[in-house]
Amino acid sequence: MRRLASRPAYRTDRSAAAYAAAQRVVAGGINSGARGPRAGWVPGPPVVHHGRGPRIWDVDGNEYVDYLLALGPLIHGHAHPALIGAVEAAMSEIGTMFALPYELEAAAAERIVAAVPSAELVRFGNSGTEVVLHAVRLARAVTGRPRILRFEGHYHGWADQVEWSHPPPLEAAGPRSEPRPVPGSPGIPAALAETLFVLPWNDPEAVDRLFARRGGEIAAVLTEPVMGNTGVIPPQPGYLEALRDITRRHDALLIFDEVITGFRVAYGGAQTLYGVTPDLTTLAKALGGGYPVAALAGRRDLMEPIAEGEVLHAGTYNANTIAVAAAKASTELLARPGTYEALFALAERLTSGIGGIFERAGIPVQVQGVGPMFQFWFAEQPIVDYRGAAAHLNSPRFAALARALHARGVLVHPSNIELWFVSTAHTAADIDETLAAFDDAVAASRAELGGRG
Ligand SMILES: Cc1ncc(COP(=O)(O)O)c(C=O)c1O
Structure with missing residues (x-):
């Protein structure tokens, strides 16, 4: 050494x-x-x-x-000089934002669609938190069901709807067989507990049991495919497959929050590495290589209500040129053999x-x-x-x-x-x-x- x-x-x-x-x-x-x-x-x-x-x-x-x-x-x-170059060029040659479409957006979205198995349509946002919120809204809208199942120790951003049980004090978290959702901060309305179920991760039987009892209420299972917010906890063999199977059997959506794993553990994210394709995917972090950009991606039929304007996805800063140029340049670098x-x-x-x-x-x-x-x-x-x-x-x-x-x-x-x-x-x-x-x-x-x- x-x-x-x-x-x-x-x-x-x-x-x-x-x-x-x-x-x-x-x-x-x-x-x-x-x-x-x-x-x-x-x-x-x-x-x-x-x-x-x-x-x-x-x-x-x-x-x-x-x-x-x-x-x-x-x-x-x-x-990284290639990212700085791409962002500088976008700012000086195109501008920074328009509240109108411009051509680079589709070029960047195409790269995500080509890379990520679940991505047929894409919407850009600015942070992981935002796109997770849009994912859970969309899941509730398309299924007509009220609850999201999430897991203890995962983090999906700081918003009231999802900042629960990360990390819950064990004395407040209830029994392992039936955990209580624990809000992550004062100020989060207690009533939102009724919009969630929380379970320990890596336990397919627990998910199966919950769906058997309450599946009709669950719009989506929201999970990091590799748990990266309690140190790192990889999925047990077969676990992601089990989530895929259970959600499919109960007509619920599977959302992979790939804010950390997307473009990091493989070009196509954890869904490529493990060969399990969710319905919706959230991306951020490595997607932009250090610039604030995020994306919600998913199956065409599921993203259609957003495309139609029926389910609201909005944001003044969405797909500004800095974000989009960074996503394009970052993914181009990552795609190199x-x-x-x-x-x-x-x-x-x-x-x-x-x-x-x-x-x-x-x-x-x-x-x-x-x-x-x-x-x-x-x-x-x-x-x-x-x-x-x-x-x-x-x-x-x-x-x-x-x-x-x-x-x-x-x-x-x-x-x-x-x-x-x-x-x-x-x-x-x-x-x-x-x-x-x-x-x-x-x-x-x-x-x-x-x-x-
Ligand atoms: C898995 C996961 N989802 C969502 C988020 C929230 O992303 P942001 O901090 O960009 O809002 C994070 C942030 O660390 C994350 O790790």
């Missing part, structure tokens, strides 16, 4: 000052809950100066290999290296992931659902190791509810540098981590 190059001392005073200054005008100094102390960035997050390729520099001058990757979108790394083989090989180099470091240290972990999205748990057995993960979430051991990694130039989210991402900008040398830092961080965190020696 490569030795750790000597580094300048890790300093955080300028970040602390900039973060404190921001708090005078920005609520909490951050613009999303995932970026502050409550989410694990204690005492405060590093304040970024700039990012390039697979790296970030903060205002103290610390340099990091970035595995946070803005929580997933940056599949090409930071400031060998992209996913290279991403998976890099991720494998990193995850097997991490597994080896823990093994040599005598620290039991479960490294779980699908190619370039992964996380590890300080657990003896694989984690298959939220209830199994709950005891290991927000682990102080993980947070201590994350802090040691930050000080050694590796950027990861300090909570293991989040995950590691690998981009096409990372190289084998970046991974080896990361593993050397990881080895050193584990050695330096022995007291917090336990294990041998």
Whole structure:
């Protein structure tokens, strides 16, 4: 393993000052809950100066290999010249928005239709939250049924209709056989619990039982096809197929929320990787490679009520030229031969290296992931659902190791509810540098981590 190059001392005073200054005008100094102390960035997050390729520099001058990757979108790394070029050209040659159609929209939509098996028609939006909301509205409209079945530990955006049971305190979540939906924030109307069912994931019998009793009320099953919001929990073999089969038998829709997995675990998303085609798909993150764009895609007959204007899908900023140019350019880069083989090989180099470091240290972990999205748990057995993960979430051991990694130039989210991402900008040398830092961080965190020696 490569030795750790000597580094300048890790300093955080300028970040602390900039973060404190921001708090005078920005609520909490951050613009999303995932970026502050409550989410694990204690005492405060590093304040970024700039990012390039697979790296970030903060205002103290610390340099990091970035595995946070803005929580997933940056599949090409930071400031990719092809994306900047495409967006700049769109802005200067076309303009930014018109509230009218323009030709580039269809060119970008065609790429999604060609890539994603369930996508026959597409509507663009600006964020994952928005397109999930449109998906559940459409599902209720076409089935005439009121409820959505979703799963504990999944995240589908911050909106009242879907921000439930992520992550539910176990004391509030009810029995495993019949979980209670738990709102994710004060201010979410309790009455919306009546529009949902919640179950543990990866348990096809539980879904079967619920449909047998209440199937006539369920418009759709909404699921991440790989659970990427409680670390990473892959689907058990046959689980996605079972969801497909049960929803079909009960005339309910299957919605894959591929906001994380779309264009990340395969060009056509998790539905390509696992060979299970949902009825509707939501896409964001890697689709735009770091620009705010999202898409709702689905079967032609299901999307028809939106096409006809019967079901409302709207938004002033939908399909602005920045979003559309980014989606087109991002997917063009991703379509290049060998992209996913290279991403998976890099991720494998990193995850097997991490597994080896823990093994040599005598620290039991479960490294779980699908190619370039992964996380590890300080657990003896694989984690298959939220209830199994709950005891290991927000682990102080993980947070201590994350802090040691930050000080050694590796950027990861300090909570293991989040995950590691690998981009096409990372190289084998970046991974080896990361593993050397990881080895050193584990050695330096022995007291917090336990294990041998
Ligand atoms: C699976 C999933 N769905 C939806 C969302 C919400 O997307 P956005 O943050 O773009 O609103 C996220 C965000 O992380 C997500 O992971």
